[in-house]
Amino acid sequence: MQRQGSVGGSAVFRVRVTGGVLLVAHLAFVAWLMLRPLDVPWVMPANLRPFATVRADLALGGAEAVRRLGEDLALLAPLGVLLPLAHGRPGASTLASLARTVAAGAMVSLAIALLQTGVPGRVVDVDTLLLNTLGVALVHLAAVPAVRSRLRRRAGSREGTAVRQEEQAQGRTPTIPRVGIAPWSDVLPPSSP
Template identity: 60%
Template sequence: MHRLGSGDRLTFRYRAAGLLLLVAHLSVVGWLTLRPRSVPWVPAANLHPLATIRAALAQGPWETAASLGPALLLLAPLGVLLPLATGRLAVRGLGSLTHTVFTGFMVSLAIELLQTDVPGRTLDVDVLLLNTAGVAAAYLLCVRPLRGLVLIRRGPGPRRAAPLPREEGAQGPAPTIPRVGIAP
């Protein structure tokens, strides 16, 4: 697996900025989702996948966007911040996407499970699905352009120095074995 170079200053800056923004984002998400709400009644927990999404889609386009949009956008920045903070921005292929989406899913699951103890909040499996879809969409939309930007700013990869000639020891040069052809 190819990661950005560990000794590169620019890489360190990108990773440090990504980690700082990741911690700030998760702090805001925690504050928004884990503080108690005083509401007159609390709906029952939704454990049926796609039930809330179907109900929102039946309301019309603007109401659908207003009810599903916040769940899609809440954890979407993780799709960019996780690869940036972990140094997986330059990793190509399915590995980085899988890692990012799985981590986003686990963060969303942790938030949903922690909300069960918060007054005024309930578990909704559709929010878990929408949060994960938001992480995947942000990754697919933003990481490839960022990858190009980072690699352009870094320049071409490190050039390897030519191998050093072997030093002759006290016994002289190393013996060479002539190639022998295959007999008929």
């Protein structure tokens, strides 16, 4: 059984490393995309009123509104899967994982917004922060609980298979045939009156 635990440990390590590499790659892409200076003739003022930009985007109508809102939802959405993957705790509770992931996504979004204040052509928009965080939460809720339950089922079936294989390798447990107890009359000498 000890060997089985080390195999599971190396799988968790591989998952964490893969998640960490993908997380760093995604954050590098987001930083490159959002912290590049823009060469624009004029810049909108910063939006610090929640849902003002969302209302303005919805006023544009149909496809344009979906595109603009979808961009903000999708920018950090992969963090909803990558953060739990990099953390690598398949046994963690869903609510705790959601809270940690959403908080980390909000902090990343806030860091990007604060860094954008020093980049020419970029402005702070509180709605972007809200939509980025919502995207992280939606992707986490859509993917992580299903993947965790699948991994738990797979781990349970592997555990059962390992136990069966170990039993087959060792053979059946030997049993001792039951010996009947002789009646007392056969054991004791006959008594004399």
